[in-house]
Amino acid sequence: MQEVRILPEQLYLDIxxxxxxxxxxxxxxxxxxxxxxxxxxxxxxxxxxxxxxxVQNVEDNNHVxxxxxxxxxxxxxxxxxxxAIRTEDESAEGCQQKNTEKLDExxxxxxxxxxxxxxxxxxxxxxxxxxxWMENERKLIGYEMTTEITVxxxxxxxxxxxxxxxxxxxxxxxxxxxxxxxxxxxxYEEALTKAVQSARKKAxxxxxxxxxxxxxxxxxxxxxxxxxxxxxSSGLRSANVEESLSLSTYDAADMSVMAGExxxxxxxxxxFRLAGE
Numbered sequence: 001m002q003e004v005r006i007l008p009e010q011l012y013l014d015i016x017x018x019x020x021x022x023x024x025x026x027x028x029x030x031x032x033x034x035x036x037x038x039x040x041x042x043x044x045x046x047x048x049x050x051x052x053x054x055v056q057n058v059e060d061n062n063h064v065x066x067x068x069x070x071x072x073x074x075x076x077x078x079x080x081x082x083x084a085i086r087t088e089d090e091s092a093e094g095c096q097q098k099n100t101e102k103l104d105e106x107x108x109x110x111x112x113x114x115x116x117x118x119x120x121x122x123x124x125x126x127x128x129x130x131x132x133w134m135e136n137e138r139k140l141i142g143y144e145m146t147t148e149i150t151v152x153x154x155x156x157x158x159x160x161x162x163x164x165x166x167x168x169x170x171x172x173x174x175x176x177x178x179x180x181x182x183x184x185x186x187x188y189e190e191a192l193t194k195a196v197q198s199a200r201k202k203a204x205x206x207x208x209x210x211x212x213x214x215x216x217x218x219x220x221x222x223x224x225x226x227x228x229x230x231x232x233s234s235g236l237r238s239a240n241v242e243e244s245l246s247l248s249t250y251d252a253a254d255m256s257v258m259a260g261e262x263x264x265x266x267x268x269x270x271x272f273r274l275a276g277e
Contacts, residue, residue: 062274063218066202069267070194074187076179076232076262079154082123083166084173085147092127095143102170103147109169113162115151123148148175178231181262191266196220199270207274216273223267232262 085102089095110120125147132141149171154162156179163174181187200214207214 062212064203064206064214064272064274066199066206066270066272067268068195068199068202068270069265070191070198071263071265072187072191072194073261073263074181074183076181076260077156078152078180078182079156079159080176080178080180080231081151081154081159081162081166082175082177083149083151083171084175085149085171086144086173088130088142088144090142092143095145096127099145099147102172103149105170106149106166109165110151110162113158113165115162116153119151119153121150121152123150176233178233179262180231181264184230184264187264188266191264192222192268195266195268196270199268200272203270203272207272210274212274212276214272215275218271218273220271221269223269232260 083106085099085106087095087098087102089098107120111117125145127143127145129140130142130144131138133139151162151166159177163177167174199220200217204214
């Protein structure tokens with residue numbers, strides 16, 4: 001006695017593929033076991049001499065898939081400032097010494113202002129040669145050193161003072177100022193909850209329109225949260241502030257920092273089970 005196993009996709013291919021030697025058997029099986037296919041599995045008694053057929057892993061197509069996202073607004077209460085110290089000198093040693101002196105002044109000011117050590121990070125530094133081209137000849141004229149300092153966990157109310165004070169204390173460039181909310185995680189969870197609720201509501205509307213009802217949640221996929229939304233840029237960035245801006249400009253910054261609002265968005269794909277009414 002021969003045993004035959006037919007998966008739904010095999011039965012479909014046999015019928016549609018036009019294989020002559022399988023066509024009659026496929027049609028016979030489709031006619032004889034249609035009800036079994038609908039139920040998801042069946043078998044025939046081998047004692048009567050017929051082939052044994054197993055229908056397995058029948059996919060439940062009675063579902064609806066919803067893609068949705070929800071956004072929650074939150075007010076930033078913290079900031080991150082990136083300073084840069086750039087120095088020049090004819091010798092590498094002199095350039096480095098100048099840079100170190102300015103860096104020590106900046107660090108002393110930050111610590112005096114109450115910034116914790118763990119909130120201060122050296123983001124990068126470089127020492128490069130400076131050349132002057134004269135009559136197609138390159139002449140070494142000195143060196144340039146840049147040290148970048150990132151200051152995190154600054155309360156919004158202190159940002160203006162940190163900017164102006166940092167410039168007075170030795171920093172001569174502001175690389176960037178960005179804001180973030182300490183309650184970001186809670187806001188994201190709220191957005192995620194709203195996204196799931198919104199998906200269910202949409203699924204119920206679609207089901208009702210088709211004469212069905214939602215009987216359960218099959219799966220939920222959270223789209224990758226890159227965390228890029230944690231920070232929003234203030235748009236404030238200035239190079240060579242000692243040359244391009246007067247000190248009074250940065251004194252005025254003490255009162256002009258406004259973080260506004262930031263949006264926290266959660267995106268999901270939810271699959272719901274459908275059943276006829």
